[in-house]
Amino acid sequence: MSLQIGKAIYHxxxxxxxxxxxxxxxxxxxxVEESTTFPFIIYKRTNITPNYTKGSYSVNESxxxxxxxxxxxxxxxxxLADYVRDALEGRxxxxxxxxxxxxxxxxxxxxxxxxxxxxxxxxxxxxxGKQNT
Numbered sequence: 001m002s003l004q005i006g007k008a009i010y011h012x013x014x015x016x017x018x019x020x021x022x023x024x025x026x027x028x029x030x031x032v033e034e035s036t037t038f039p040f041i042i043y044k045r046t047n048i049t050p051n052y053t054k055g056s057y058s059v060n061e062s063x064x065x066x067x068x069x070x071x072x073x074x075x076x077x078x079x080l081a082d083y084v085r086d087a088l089e090g091r092x093x094x095x096x097x098x099x100x101x102x103x104x105x106x107x108x109x110x111x112x113x114x115x116x117x118x119x120x121x122x123x124x125x126x127x128x129g130k131q132n133t
Contacts, residue, residue, distance in 0.1 A: 002048050002061040002127045008095035009043050009065055009088070016087040022080055038116070039071035039080060046122075060101070061127050069119040081108065081119040088123055101126040 006029050013019055013027050019041070026032070026040035047064035067088070069080045091103045107122040 002050075002063045002098070002125075003045075004096075004098060005045055005063045005065060005125060005127065006043065008098040008100060009067070011096045012087050012091060013041060013043070013067075013084065016083060018083045019080065019087060022076065022083070039069065039073070039076045041080070041084065042068040042070070044068075059128065063125040063127060064106075065123045065125060067121045067123065069121070070116050072116065074117045077110070077117045077119045081121060084121055099128040101128060 010027060010029070014025070019027070023039050023041055026036060028036075028040065028042050030042065030044050032040055032042060044066050045063060046066050047062075049062040051060045051062070053059055067084050069077050069084065071077045071080070085105055088103045089105050092100055094100075103123055103125045105121060106124045107120075109120050111118045111120070
C-alpha cells in the first residue's frame, strides 16, 4: 500500500505542533490553490521501488517523497525544513494504516523563484509494501 504513503506523511506533518504553529493546516499533496497564503508545505511521492520475492509478492518497498516548503521569508523556510525533518526522519510504526520501517532524508536543496524562498527535502521511506489496519 505504499501508493498511499501520502496519508502517512500528512499524518506525521500535521501532528507536529511546531509545523502547525507555522503553517496551520496548509499542508497539501501535489499542489496549492493560487489564493493560498505563505508559508505552506507541499508533499509528493516521486518514486516507488518494490522488492519482490520469488512468489512475486512485494514485501518491502522503498518510496521517495519530496517535501517542499515555501514562504516569502527565508528564515521561515529553514526553520520549517528543520521541523519537517524532525517530524519525519527516523519514524517507524503504523501511520494512517501504512507500516513504515524507516524514514531517512536523502537530499535537501533550496531556491528562490518568483519572490518565494523554497526548501526542497527528499526522503527515502522503507515500508512493508502492504497495508496494515
